[in-house]
Amino acid sequence: MAKTLIILFFATLILSVPVAFTMGIAGMVAIYVDGTLNPLIAVQRMFAGIDSFPLMAVPFFILCSELMTACGLTKALLRFANALVGHLRGGLGHVNILVSMLFAGISGSALADAAGPSAIVMRMMREAGYEKNYAGALSAATATIGPIIPPSILAVIFAISTKGVTVGGLFLAGILPGILLGLALAVANHIVSTKYGYRGSDTRASWTELRSASLAALPALVMPAIILGGILFGIFTPTEAGAVASAYALLLGVVLRAFTLRGLYDAFARAAIVTSSVFLIVAMASIFAWLLTYLQIPQELAKSITQITDNKLAILFILAGFALVCGLFIDTLPALIILTPILGPIAYSAGIDPLQFGMMLVLNLTIGMVTPPVGPVLFVIATVGQLRIESLSRAILPLLLAELIVLLLVITIPGISTFVPNFFGFAN
Amino acid sequence: MKKVEHIIVAVNHAVVAGLLAITFAIVFMNVVGRYGFGISFSWVEEAARHLMILASFCGAGLALREGRLVTIGIVSDMLPERFSVMLRWAVVLVMFAFMIVMCWLGVQFVQFGWNKETMATGIPRGIPYMSIPIGCGLFLIQLCFFAKRFVARDFEYDAGTPPTGEAS
Numbered sequence A: 001m002a003k004t005l006i007i008l009f010f011a012t013l014i015l016s017v018p019v020a021f022t023m024g025i026a027g028m029v030a031i032y033v034d035g036t037l038n039p040l041i042a043v044q045r046m047f048a049g050i051d052s053f054p055l056m057a058v059p060f061f062i063l064c065s066e067l068m069t070a071c072g073l074t075k076a077l078l079r080f081a082n083a084l085v086g087h088l089r090g091g092l093g094h095v096n097i098l099v100s101m102l103f104a105g106i107s108g109s110a111l112a113d114a115a116g117p118s119a120i121v122m123r124m125m126r127e128a129g130y131e132k133n134y135a136g137a138l139s140a141a142t143a144t145i146g147p148i149i150p151p152s153i154l155a156v157i158f159a160i161s162t163k164g165v166t167v168g169g170l171f172l173a174g175i176l177p178g179i180l181l182g183l184a185l186a187v188a189n190h191i192v193s194t195k196y197g198y199r200g201s202d203t204r205a206s207w208t209e210l211r212s213a214s215l216a217a218l219p220a221l222v223m224p225a226i227i228l229g230g231i232l233f234g235i236f237t238p239t240e241a242g243a244v245a246s247a248y249a250l251l252l253g254v255v256l257r258a259f260t261l262r263g264l265y266d267a268f269a270r271a272a273i274v275t276s277s278v279f280l281i282v283a284m285a286s287i288f289a290w291l292l293t294y295l296q297i298p299q300e301l302a303k304s305i306t307q308i309t310d311n312k313l314a315i316l317f318i319l320a321g322f323a324l325v326c327g328l329f330i331d332t333l334p335a336l337i338i339l340t341p342i343l344g345p346i347a348y349s350a351g352i353d354p355l356q357f358g359m360m361l362v363l364n365l366t367i368g369m370v371t372p373p374v375g376p377v378l379f380v381i382a383t384v385g386q387l388r389i390e391s392l393s394r395a396i397l398p399l400l401l402a403e404l405i406v407l408l409l410v411i412t413i414p415g416i417s418t419f420v421p422n423f424f425g426f427a428n
Numbered sequence B: 001m002k003k004v005e006h007i008i009v010a011v012n013h014a015v016v017a018g019l020l021a022i023t024f025a026i027v028f029m030n031v032v033g034r035y036g037f038g039i040s041f042s043w044v045e046e047a048a049r050h051l052m053i054l055a056s057f058c059g060a061g062l063a064l065r066e067g068r069l070v071t072i073g074i075v076s077d078m079l080p081e082r083f084s085v086m087l088r089w090a091v092v093l094v095m096f097a098f099m100i101v102m103c104w105l106g107v108q109f110v111q112f113g114w115n116k117e118t119m120a121t122g123i124p125r126g127i128p129y130m131s132i133p134i135g136c137g138l139f140l141i142q143l144c145f146f147a148k149r150f151v152a153r154d155f156e157y158d159a160g161t162p163p164t165g166e167a168s
Helices: A002-014 A019-034 A040-050 A054-070 A073-085 A091-104 A110-127 A132-143 A153-160 A167-173 A175-196 A207-232 A238-255 A261-294 A297-308 A312-329 A332-349 A354-370 A376-385 A389-395 A397-412 A415-423 B002-037 B043-065 B074-078 B081-113 B131-151
Strands: none
Touching (some): A002 A019, A002 A261, A019 A040, A019 B081, A040 B131, A054 A073, A054 A238, A054 A261, A054 B043, A073 A091, A073 A110, A073 A207, A091 A175, A091 A207, A110 A354, A132 A175, A132 A376, A132 A389, A132 A397, A153 A332, A153 A354, A167 A238, A175 A415, A207 A238, A238 B002, A261 A332, A261 B002, A261 B043, A297 A312, A312 A332, A312 A354, A332 A354, A354 A376, A354 A415, A389 A397, A397 A415, B002 B043, B043 B131, B081 B131
């Protein structure tokens, strides 16, 4: 049965069956071939997989980012970032990074960032004389900050499938790694800009400009405060935070007169359809993940890993390497849902904090979004910027190195992931 | 036929957008109720879950049309066009067969859950379970209309949005 499951999964994946279906089909056929399990169990797992209130944070955060984008606040964030760091060496590159960090506080997705603010700054960089592949590579790299800084859809998905980890806790765990990621990319951008002579804007923004830019961006900057503040002080659950944030974005759009009725309807429909594509994967992956657990594959894997070593750090490195390879070939979301129940138990039995493991896995798979052959963020940037994937992949190498260094830090120093959540009482 | 397809797509859009709007409204209302008026309803969580599950299954067909069902296309991109088209027709058939099985199992699942009650609202569990056969059925209808365009990769998405789901 295990063989049928795994072979069919990879076969359908390679033959370009939609990823959600690959897991459902492999699971279903394996159940029928085995004959001992009731096929209804597949349907039951599929339903149970998405029957979770914390998971309902996903549609709300998608809706929220749709509404905020419709409000035109991306431009205000861009102006704010430009006023802050535009004058530095490689200024627009730093603006790109800062905007992604700020946008990450509104949206929980790397693809939303890549298609939104990152694509805009990429165009600005090219107009300012940055080499087009570097502009694209930096935009792709900065987009990966989206799922690390809270809110994060990947964090929600990890938390709901791991006992003892709350969505709020994992959100907080992402703050330091997210900032580190931004800093690492800023250092890389500084080095590249020095080498190629990319300069910042000639004059530093005046205080008046800075103040007016901050005021314009304030409505967008308040959003992360609502989400995090609400969760931190126990005012609402992450799901409710998503709903409140969406209500705030809705109110903002009405005040700013940014919506037409048609636009609003489209935003809701689009958010619902994107949610559907996510939940379909979560539902189908639940069949697959349940079967893996039923077949005791995680236990077998754990046994063979602990035979090699029982050192905590070494085990985390092995798991990270495994996840990194998976992230190269499997799309982020399905990889996360499949790997969480397989690798998680190995990590926890070795005494690794679930928050640290979760952060490592999310960061690891997010980095996989900018690496070929399966790098969804690269595809978006290549399409928007009309770049060749090969050239883009080469240009991203120094930035990838910066991201891998952050991953290395997250693996070796547990405090980077656990300090903030523990400080606010989200210990396990 | 074009008109029928158009109507089905429009209704499908309205249903998923409406379900999300209702879910959003009741969850937000519960937060306001809790802090503004000191009341909150225990049925909200359950209703929110079940409405979104219905929206998710009903939206699957639309996700297909908009090219949001992510595929890994390396092999089909490498094949000569003729074989690539054949492969994509095979994918359509595989999806069709799988959804028929899911629809059929979904109906059995509804019957199975009919005499069990949900925790908060006390309705038969079979009612929320109906999301599966309804959603799979809708997907099958959408697939019938869209199969040819799916094979030609002629997806419909709005300008500005990437060709994959923006969720990860």
